[in-house]
Amino acid sequence: MAKPRVKAPKKAKAGEVVQIKTLISHKMxxxxxxxxKTGKKIPKKIIESFVAKYAxxxxxxxxxxxxxxxNPYIAFxxxxxxxxxxxxxxxxxxxxxxxxxKSIAVG
Amino acid sequence: MSDKVKITVVDRRDFLLGASGIAALAAFLPLGAKPAGAAAWQDAMKQAIGDATPVEGKVNLGLPEIAENGNTVPFSVDVDSPMTDGDYVKAVHVFATGNPRPQVVTFNFTPSSGKASARSRMRLGKTQDVIAVAQMSDGKVYMGRRSVKVTIGGCGG
Known part of the structure; x- marks a missing residue:
């Protein structure tokens, strides 16, 4: 159900600060x-954490x-x-x- | 003429005193009856930042003035910081003061973030204030606030 989508630049200059946009389909x-129909509470089910590592x-x-x-959208x-x-x-x-x-090249 | 003026002034003062007395009582009563209710977001904030007192400033919370659909309200947080190893923003906590559960998100930054800035989308149950609290690497705590008018709420239903 949930498939993450990420938009990141393929290339950046050394020391450049780049924006990364992410989206994952999830009902949250x-x-x-x-x-x-049943009147019962639908149990909680969410994406609770997101971690980004670089190198x-x-x-x-x-x-x-x-x-x-x-469908949590996170940009950083x-x-x-x-x-x-x-x-x-x-x-x-x-x-x-x-x-x-995603790989980012420098040049 | 001066008599008349005097009387109106006294009247107004009496009225104000009485009104503020009632307001103080009204503010006190729900607190005594239900301690967690009105201040749920303050409890949540205390859990996040401890006893630190946030200072207004440095935190820019971007939100629309009017949100037509409370199910998905775009927001951004930007904190004024050089983001160096010695001086950076550690975390930003976002609270929706009028939601049944006030916690929205905590963004954790590092000096490698380059910019203390993040964006996402939140649910807002009704018209309310949204608060962002930033914890800096030196232990200082800053706060930003925005009020949002919500046309259709986005909680439960």
Whole structure:
């Protein structure tokens, strides 16, 4: 269900700060909604964390709560000191994870 | 003439005193009856930053003045910081003061972030104030605030 999408530049200048945009399809079920047919509460199920590593080092992370909209969009910045891989991990509160990887070249 | 003026002044003062007394009582009563209710976001903030007192400034919270759909309200946080190893923003916590659960998100930055800036989309249940609190590497805490009018709420339903 959830498939992450990431927009990152393929190339950057050394020392440049670049914007990374990410989106993952996920309902972000708050646990406050009720099933209209049964009247029962739909259990909470959200993406609770996002971590971005660049060249093996953590550069940015986010802890999400239920107030983040469905299909969480997160945009952040990374300082590109040299070429490397940007590795991103999304974690659901069930423990399930999704990953995405983008390489950034310097030149 | 001066008598008349005097009377109106006294009247107004009496009225104000009475009004403020009632307001103080009204503010006190719900607090006593339900300590967690009105100040849920303050509890959440205390959990995030401890006893530190946030100073207004440095944090720019970007939000629309009017959000037509509370289910997805775009927002941005930008903190004024050089983002060097010695002086950077460690974390920004965002709270929606009028939501049933006030926590929205915590962004954790590092000097390698380059910029203490992030964007996302949030749910807002009703018209309310949104608060962003930034923790700096030197322990200082700054705060930014924005009020948003919400036409259709985005919680539950």
């Amino acid at each position: 079920e708050t646990g406050l909604r009720k099933d209209k 093996g080092k953590e550069v940015f992370s986010a802890n999400l709560a239920t107030a983040i909209s469905a 910045y990374v300082k590109v000191d040299g070429p490397g891989d940007l590795e991103m991990t999304w974690k659901e509160d069930t423990g399930k994870t999704w990953t995405a990887k």
